[in-house]
Amino acid sequence: MNDAAEKKLALFHLWVAFIAFVIACLLGEYQVLERSGFIPALDSASVYFASVSTHGVLMAFVLTTFFIMGTGYYFAVTSLKQPIWNKPLAWAGFWIALTGTVMAALPLLTGKASVLYTFYPPIVAHVAFYMGATLLVIGSWLWCVIMLMSFGTWKKANPGQPVPLAMFATTANAVLWLWTSAGVAIEVLFQLIPLSLGWIDTIDPGLARTLFAWTLHPIVYFWLIPTYTAFYVFVPKQAGGYLFSDEMARLAFIVLVVFALPIGFHHLYMDPEQGQGWKLLHGVGTFVVALPTLVTGFTVIASLEIAGRLRGGKGLFGWILTLPWTNPMILAVILSLLMLIFGGFGGIVNASYAMNAMVHNTAWVPGHFHLIFGGTTVIMYIAIAYYLWPILVGKPLFSKNMALIQLWTWFIGMSILTTPWHVLGLLGQPRRISTVVYNNLLTLAWKPYEFMMIFGGLILLGSACLFIYNLAKTQLAPATEGFSADIEYAEPIHAVTTLPEFLNGFTLWNKVIAVLMAISFGFPILQFFFMDTFGSSAWGY
Secondary structure (H helix, E strand, C coil): CCHHHHHHHHHHHHHHHHHHHHHHHHHHHHHHHHHHHHCCHHHHHHHHHHHHHHHHHHHHHHHHHHHHHHHHHHHHHHHHHCCCCCHHHHHHHHHHHHHHHHHHHHHHHHHCCCCCCCCCCCCCHHHHHHHHHHHHHHHHHHHHHHHHHHHHHHHHCCCCCCCCCCHHHHHHHHHHHHHHHHHHHHHHHHHHEEEHCCCCCCCCCCHHHHHHHHHHHHHHHHHHHHHHHHHHCCCCHHCCCCCCCCCHHHHHHHHHHHHCCCCCCHCCCCCCCCCCCHHHHHHHHHHHHHHHHHHHHHHHHHHHHHHHHHHHHCCHHHHHCCCCCCCHHHHHHHHHHHHHHHHHHHHHHCCCHHHHHHHCEEEEEHHHHHHHHHHHHHHHHHHHHHHHHHHHHCCCCCCHHHHHHHHHHHHHHHHHHHHHHHHHHHHECCCCCCCCCCCHHHHHHHHHHHHHHHHHHHHHHHHHHHHHHHHHHHHHHHCCCCCCCCCCCEEEEECCCCCCHHCCCCCHHHHHHHHHHHHHHHHHHHHHHCCCCCCCCCCCC
């Protein structure tokens, strides 16, 4: 099948994603420099918060959304072996999302949207920011529709056949995103845009925070699912082996989607608008989401062990040494799992009611967040790019050694950056402030850790530039005669010929999600429409 058009579509999305990524890295280094107070000329609260907001939006929304859309389109066409459903709609989604990104960037960069990436009221941004964010989400919804239609079209043409795992995982992510983005969409459309336009005088920030909690934690799994997809469909093949279990992989994605959605109130533990019972319910659900991560860790390590033993590995751990450590995908997955272990530990602390109270508003939280997102997730985005780029541009990767150095420096830089954050959180350093120079004995203890953060940020910035350079040199290099590369998906050690429908579709699981969402968010949202609270009238205004 000639997939040149799909390659072009994927490349356009990925370049937007990675340009946003490198700009965000540059802003991140400025932030640790300014926050440290070591360079007084950089001190500016307004510039700092504009930078933080832009950095967060570029990383959390632009990088992820365009990367997921771009790779999703290519996974769909190559795993299903059929053209994308409604290609003009796919391009329309790209241009809508890009227009929204540019529209939101203007108020961000001019300091008129310094609301962080959570944009909680009562802080309000310029309406162009909310309109731009809305267009970005609309573009992503078109991607979701295309994924679901491609999924359904293939199933109709292949009745009873297992949907390829790469497409099953991608569609699971589309389902997750449609559900979770609804919360922030309601907040923006019915509260923030009317408020920023002056159509209403006030809104209930408790309702806004509850609606954003609907989105805030599940969005993490929207970012993470492409990483897990690579764990299952690329890593075993690249290691020279087989996937341990196709069925276990599908079950992990299903549990991830179903139980990641009806949680989020662990972000509101310190807020008064929700009762303790609802927070407990969401807290228990948060721990349930650890199950698919444990399943994924087991399955990936088992797949690596199969590959290592097929390569001649002996003894209890001898298989580890036989793995192809010079393969960027294999190196990245090992480094990613290491960061997932430590980042996951921090997540358990955040989800625990009592321990969360100690670290909630401290530097611990950005330390945990960066380790999970910037570490576990982004390093696999990079590895996927290294794998796909030669396929998409039809040229060999410019330098595999450079790619290996870049992956190691990203891991080292992220470790140096996030470890001090965790320590500073335990030492009481607050987050969401522009400076930590208080001129007392406590802040003197923070200084060595601030210096480490600057050093870690510099390594990350250099690593990000190295990554972009490698991709650009690959694409701009002269064509290599005779070079060809095709995407290769891992096969399970035991072939899957039939599957029960609950492991091969999402009809049942959408019904389960609807019930769980009604239970966990129904009353917590409806209460705002029937109660007057702290001077705010009912109906959320």
